Amino acid sequence: MNYFELFSLSPVYDLDTALLAERYRDLQRTVHPDKFANASEQDKRIAVQRTAQVNDGYNTLKHPILRAEHMLSLKGIDLSHESTTVKDTQFLMQQMEWRESLEAIKHCDDPDKLIDQLHHSFADYREQITAQMSQLVGSDDQQALLDAADLIRKLKFMAKLQDELARAEDALF
Amino acid sequence: MALLQIAEPGQSAAPHQHRLAVGIDLGTTNSLVAAVRSGVADTLADETGRHALASVVRFTQEGVQVGVEAERYSAQDPLNTVVSVKRFMGRSLDDIQAQDQSLPYQFSASTNGLPLFNTAGGQHNPIQISAEILRPLVERAEKTLGGTLEGVVITVPAYFDDAQRQGTKDAAGLLGVKVLRLLNEPTAAAIAYGLDSGQEGMIAIYDLGGGTFDISILRLNKGVFEVMATGGDSALGGDDFDHALAQHLQEHWQLSSLTAQERRALLIESRRVKEALTEDDSTLAHLQLADGRQLQQTVTKAQFDTLIEPFVKKTIASCRRALRDAGIKADEVLETVMVGGSTRVPLVRQRVAEFFGRPPLTSIDPDRVVAIGAAIQADILVGNKPDSDLLLLDVLPLSLGIETMGGLVEKVVSRNTTIPVARAQEFTTFKDGQTAMAFHVVQGERELVADCRSLARFTLKGIPPMAAGAAHIRVTFQVDADGLLSVTAMEKSSGVQVTIQVKPSFGLTDEEIGSMLKDSMAHAKEDIERRMAAEQQVEAARVLESLSAALAKDSDLLSAEEANAIEQGMAHLVQTAAQGDADAIEKAIEALDNASQTFAAKRMDNSIRLALKGQSVDNI
Numbered sequence: 185m186n187y188f189e190l191f192s193l194s195p196v197y198d199l200d201t202a203l204l205a206e207r208y209r210d211l212q213r214t215v216h217p218d219k220f221a222n223a224s225e226q227d228k229r230i231a232v233q234r235t236a237q238v239n240d241g242y243n244t245l246k247h248p249i250l251r252a253e254h255m256l257s258l259k260g261i262d263l264s265h266e267s268t269t270v271k272d273t274q275f276l277m278q279q280m281e282w283r284e285s286l287e288a289i290k291h292c293d294d295p296d297k298l299i300d301q302l303h304h305s306f307a308d309y310r311e312q313i314t315a316q317m318s319q320l321v322g323s324d325d326q327q328a329l330l331d332a333a334d335l336i337r338k339l340k341f342m343a344k345l346q347d348e349l350a351r352a353e354d355a356l357f
Numbered sequence: 358m359a360l361l362q363i364a365e366p367g368q369s370a371a372p373h374q375h376r377l378a379v380g381i382d383l384g385t386t387n388s389l390v391a392a393v394r395s396g397v398a399d400t401l402a403d404e405t406g407r408h409a410l411a412s413v414v415r416f417t418q419e420g421v422q423v424g425v426e427a428e429r430y431s432a433q434d435p436l437n438t439v440v441s442v443k444r445f446m447g448r449s450l451d452d453i454q455a456q457d458q459s460l461p462y463q464f465s466a467s468t469n470g471l472p473l474f475n476t477a478g479g480q481h482n483p484i485q486i487s488a489e490i491l492r493p494l495v496e497r498a499e500k501t502l503g504g505t506l507e508g509v510v511i512t513v514p515a516y517f518d519d520a521q522r523q524g525t526k527d528a529a530g531l532l533g534v535k536v537l538r539l540l541n542e543p544t545a546a547a548i549a550y551g552l553d554s555g556q557e558g559m560i561a562i563y564d565l566g567g568g569t570f571d572i573s574i575l576r577l578n579k580g581v582f583e584v585m586a587t588g589g590d591s592a593l594g595g596d597d598f599d600h601a602l603a604q605h606l607q608e609h610w611q612l613s614s615l616t617a618q619e620r621r622a623l624l625i626e627s628r629r630v631k632e633a634l635t636e637d638d639s640t641l642a643h644l645q646l647a648d649g650r651q652l653q654q655t656v657t658k659a660q661f662d663t664l665i666e667p668f669v670k671k672t673i674a675s676c677r678r679a680l681r682d683a684g685i686k687a688d689e690v691l692e693t694v695m696v697g698g699s700t701r702v703p704l705v706r707q708r709v710a711e712f713f714g715r716p717p718l719t720s721i722d723p724d725r726v727v728a729i730g731a732a733i734q735a736d737i738l739v740g741n742k743p744d745s746d747l748l749l750l751d752v753l754p755l756s757l758g759i760e761t762m763g764g765l766v767e768k769v770v771s772r773n774t775t776i777p778v779a780r781a782q783e784f785t786t787f788k789d790g791q792t793a794m795a796f797h798v799v800q801g802e803r804e805l806v807a808d809c810r811s812l813a814r815f816t817l818k819g820i821p822p823m824a825a826g827a828a829h830i831r832v833t834f835q836v837d838a839d840g841l842l843s844v845t846a847m848e849k850s851s852g853v854q855v856t857i858q859v860k861p862s863f864g865l866t867d868e869e870i871g872s873m874l875k876d877s878m879a880h881a882k883e884d885i886e887r888r889m890a891a892e893q894q895v896e897a898a899r900v901l902e903s904l905s906a907a908l909a910k911d912s913d914l915l916s917a918e919e920a921n922a923i924e925q926g927m928a929h930l931v932q933t934a935a936q937g938d939a940d941a942i943e944k945a946i947e948a949l950d951n952a953s954q955t956f957a958a959k960r961m962d963n964s965i966r967l968a969l970k971g972q973s974v975d976n977i
Contacts, residue, residue, distance in 0.1 A: 192969040207969060209581050213748055214968040215961060217777065217838045221508075221537050221738040224900040226950045230961050232837050236779035243775070350681055354674075 186258060187241035197252060197318045199245060208242045248314065249339045252332065255321050261329055263336060270337050282306075282345055289352045302349055310342055378537060378739035379498045380510045380545070380731025383487065383525065385443040385567035385594065386698065388412050389725060390494040391732035392502060393741070398549070398732040400725050401501045403493075409724065413440045414489045416478025423493050432621045435461035437476040441596060442490070444568045445472055445483040447520030456592065461617035487528035495534055508537035510735040512727050514569040515541035516589040516754050518800045519812050519842050526839065533888070537738040539839040542566075543573035544749050545730030546696040547582055549721055558691040559585070559683075563709050563717065564727075565672060566697035568594040572676045574683040574690070580746030586682035586773050587754050588675045593668060595631070595699030601664045602627040602656070606642055610652050619646060634658050635701050662704045669708050676712055682773050693717040698724050750775055753836055757812075760797035764806045769834050772802065779835040783849075786830075790822040794830065798842065815844060821851045886939065893942035897934040900946055901927060904953060907960055914959045919952075926952040 188195040191207045213219070215234040220227045244250045253263050270276065285302055289295045313335050320332035379401075382389045387409035391400040400408045407425070415427035415438040422430075431438045439462070445453055450464055450472040463475040473480045491511075499506055513525050522539055529536045543562035550560075557577055564571040571589040575582050603623045607615065615623065623644055633640040639657040646652065680687060693709060695717045700706065710716050721729065737745045752773045758766040759782075770780050784794065794817045801809030820828055829849040836842050847854050904927060912920060926949035933945040 190965075205578075209579065209748075210968045211965060212581065212750060213746075214964050216748055216750070218538065218738060218748065222740050222899070224903045224950075225896070225946075226900070226954065226957055227903060227961075230957050232777045232835065233779065234961055234965070235838075236777045236835065239775045239778055354678070 185237065185241070187244050187254060188258075190238070190241050191245065193245070195255060195258065195322075197248075197255065197321050199251065201246065204242070204245055208238070211238045248317075249336060249343060252317055252321050252336050252339075256329060256333060256336070259324075259329060261333055263333055270334065270341065272334075272338075275338060275341075278309075279341055279345070283348075286345070286348055286352055290355070295356055299349065299353055306342060306346055306349070310339065313338055313342070376507045376739045376741055377498075377502050377504050378508045378510070378735040378741075379495075379502075379506060380512070380540075380728050380733070380735045381491065381494055382512050382542070382545075382725075382728035382731060383443065383490065383528075384412055384727075385441050385569065385596070386412055387724065388490050388494060389728035390498050391725070391728035392498060393732050393736040394502075398729045398736070400728050401497055403497055410490065410494060412442065412490050413438060414442065414486050415439075416474075416476035416481060418477050421478065421489055423489055432618055432625060435617045435621045436463060437478065439474055439476075439481075439486050441568055442483050442486045444592065444596075446487065446524045447518065447522075448472070448483075459620065461621060484524050484528050485531065487525065488531040491528055491532055491534070495532060506534065508535040508735065508739050510538050510540050510731045510738065511536060512540050512542045512545050512731050514564070514566070514589065514591060515543050515571045515573050515584075515587040515751075516569065516591045517840070518591070518755050518810055519757075519840065520810070521591070522840050526841070536839075537735060539841075540731055540734055540749070541571075541573065541584070541587070541751055542727045543571050543587070543694075543696065544575065544582060544584060544751060545727045545734065546694050546721075547573075547575050547577070548730035548733050548747070548749070549726045550692075550694050550718060559685055559689055560692050560694060561676070561679075561690045561713060562694045562696060563672070563676070563700065564589075564696035565699040565705060566594050567596050567699070568592070570594055570672050570675065572672070572679045574679050574685065581748045581750065583750045584752045584775070585684070586679045587752055588679040588682065590671065590675065593671060595697075595702070597668050598631055598661075598665045598699065598702065599624055599627040601668070602630060602661065605660075605664055606644070606654060606656075609654055610644070612646075616647055619644070630656050631661065631702070634661050635703060658703070665702070665704060669705055672705075673708055673712050676709075687713050690715075694726075695719050696723050696726055751838065751840065752776060753778065753840060755800045755810075756802055757834060757836070757842065758799050758801075758809065760799060760806045766799055766801075766804055766806055766809055770836065776836045776840060777838050779833055781831050781833045784830045784832060785826050786820065786823065786828045787825055789825050791825070791828075792820045792822055793818045794820065796832070796844075798834075798844070812842065817846050819853060820848055821853055823850075890937045890939040890942070893939045893946070894934050894937065897930055897942050897946055900949060901930060901934075904949070907956070911956075911960050911963065914963060915956055919956060922952045923949070923956060 191204060191211070193199065193204065193207065212235070215231055215238060217228055217231040217235060220231045244254050256263060282302065282305070285298065289298055292298055317332060317335050320328045320335065323329060379390050379392045389400045389409055391398055402408050403410070410424045411428040413424065413427040413431060415422040415430050415434065417437060427438055431440055449470040450466040451470065453460070453472055454464070465473045465475055465480065467473055467482060471482050473482050474486070495506060495509070509529060511525055511529060513522055517525070526536050526539060543564050546562050546564065547560055560575045560577060562571070562573045562575065564573075569589065569591050570593045571587065573587040574585045576585055606623065606627065626642055626644055630640055630642045634656070637658070639655055642654050642656050644652045690713055693713045693715065695706070695709070700719070700723050706717060734747070734749070736742060737747055753770055753776050754772060756768050756772045757770045758768045761767045769782060770778055786794065795814065796817070797806070797814050798812045799806055799809035800812050803809055817830065817832070820830065827850070830846055831849055832844060832846045834842060834844055904923065908923070915923070926945075930942075930945040930949050933941050
């Protein structure tokens with residue numbers, strides 16, 4: 185299913201998220217099961233199914249990584265079940281360095297400072313990747329799309345790191 | 358002879374008829390029923406002017422007592438008097454006894470591990486006991502409003518898992534009451550406040566009741582309440598404050614063992630002390646022992662605060678997690694709403710104010726705000742406010758997963774996903790000619806099955822025999838707007854729909870509900886059949902009415918052939934419904950459903966197009 189079509193939005197990476205949220209509310213008002221509380225069982229069933237699709241579409245388009253993946257899948261590149269890994273050694277070195285810093289949070293004297301620093305470096309790096317993503321993922325050139333797939337893999341690494349940072353932060357309290 | 362109701366085609370017979378529906382707050386300690394009357398939502402009182410019904414049920418040989426009459430006996434007859442039954446909902450007896458060995462009840466286990474309370478009035482499970490609490494509330498509402506209820510909205514803690522939600526819905530089912538929606542308590546509170554103050558932005562709802570704690574982060578925008586994140590603890594509440602204080606007093610008085618009566622009396626006294634300390638800086642605790650000894654001890658607010666601090670801290674940790682899940686910071690929260698009697702405890706208000714950096718909202722009675730919100734939602738769902746913009750988008754409170762090799766959990770839907778949601782997973786056979794496959798569905802955040810709550814086990818049967826790995830079985834897990842799970846499965850290459858038997862781990866099977874329904878009716882078999890036929894006739898009327906309206910509006914979406922099939926199905930259903938055989942009506946409805954499935958889907962897609970009409974694909 186093409187979620188851009190479902191939300192009547194043009195298929196671009198730099199999405200107007202406010203507009204997306206507005207379309208989402210309009211769709212929900214139309215299909216949500218609560219609008220069918222007095223309808224027949226069949227209408228209720230279809231309402232649940234359609235609302236599940238709308239929710240899934242919104243979630244996909246809302247998150248940059250999922251949105252990029254969806255755009256690639258619409259162009260025939262499916263990343264959801266792949267096992268390819270990132271081969272960029274410089275990137276992997278950087279990952280290892282960051283992981284060591286995460287480990288250090290527990291033991292260091294000023295964990296708040298280190299956490300802040302990591303938040304900033306992660307955000308900066310994500311911004312760098314995102315800046316390249318927009319053009320690549322919108323392209324029709326096969327090589328550009330494969331490069332976009334590589335960026336998505338890197339963003340997934342970053343998302344994992346971000347999760348671990350949040351967990352390390354939690355562990356402090 | 359009955360008079361014919363005359364109405365224009367496509368219009369309901371009585372367009373201005375007010376349909377009766379109420380909101381019910383089925384609480385751990387107290388329960389309430391509320392309704393919208395003349396546009397105002399408020400709780401309904403009983404004959405004596407009391408709004409709250411104590412959630413206490415006593416079973417004796419003479420019958421069942423509920424509320425204050427039962428509560429009066431809770432100290433002297435603890436064995437037959439069940440308090441806080443909500444804490445037992447959807448739990449196994451093992452779970453319950455592992456958590457608290459000091460319960461003053463005699464339990465036995467049902468065949469699938471549900472707790473049964475052995476009382477002088479027989480054996481009862483938590484679902485039946487909850488139904489006893491609902492019964493007087495429904496009766497009160499029907500008497501006050503002067504008619505039969507068309508439906509109810511029942512509130513549940515946002516953190517309730519599937520078994521707990523299903524149990525709550527089944528309790529209403531035992532009374533033959535239609536549940537329009539299970540509504541999360543915090544969302545209900547937000548409705549009550551949201552409509553009064555017209556807020557737009559992020560709202561945190563801190564709900565500390567007798568036995569449960571919920572924190573929800575909601576975004577309000579143009580009438581849409583979107584739950585961004587929810588968290589909490591389904592076994593943490595004001596009762597824990599009472600227990601902590603009781604334990605403190607017991608240790609102070611050096612009482613090594615207590616009788617069931619003494620224990621109950623100590624708990625009741627602890628609760629009184631807790632309530633006194635919301636106003637006073639210190640108070641005197643009393644206890645009379647069975648041997649006649651009188652004990653007393655001064656308890657200061659500072660002592661009490663120290664005892665409950667660990668529980669309050671736990672709630673604040675949940676708040677921090679919920680904010681992170683919602684992707685916002687504490688200072689982005691516009692308002693904090695307080696719900697539940699335990700938010701009257703000063704330390705709780707103080708800690709919440711510190712964490713969110715602003716004093717919380719407390720203008721609506723925290724004990725009644727949930728029921729009031731539920732009444733507003735019930736009024737809308739039953740159809741009294743067709744132009745209402747209000748819409749609630751809830752989330753799944755706990756991740757759903759399935760057991761894989763080695764007792765590990767594979768997540769299928771993660772928590773805080775907006776519901777309804779559907780997720781498909783593909784599985785294959787590992788033996789040649791394998792025709793069945795067993796699944797174990799769990800709910801929780803941990804990686805090991807043993808650390809999660811078991812929801813259901815089911816077996817897929819009727820897989821066509823093939824070589825190992827050749828069958829592709831697509832299993833779809835669907836969670837509806839009430840947060841309830843259903844599972845469907847299909848073998849892809851052959852298109853064979855696989856049958857699923859779901860056996861809820863800590864709930865009732867359909868058969869058990871059926872037999873409990875029969876037990877609950879003092880009448881003969883014919884009565885049950887008559888009632889089932891009546892229910893099918895109501896559903897048939899609903900199907901016919903909605904299809905007629907749909908045909909009047911959208912018949913252009915149909916080919917002549919499709920229209921013909923639907924019309925024949927409708928005629929058949931009209932005829933069958935008149936004969937009053939429940940099974941036959943059910944079959945006729947199913948046949949009509951099949952004939953009109955494409956039409957229903959087309960109409961839904963058409964309305965999606967209309968909703969976004971005039972909003973042509975944008976160019977950025």
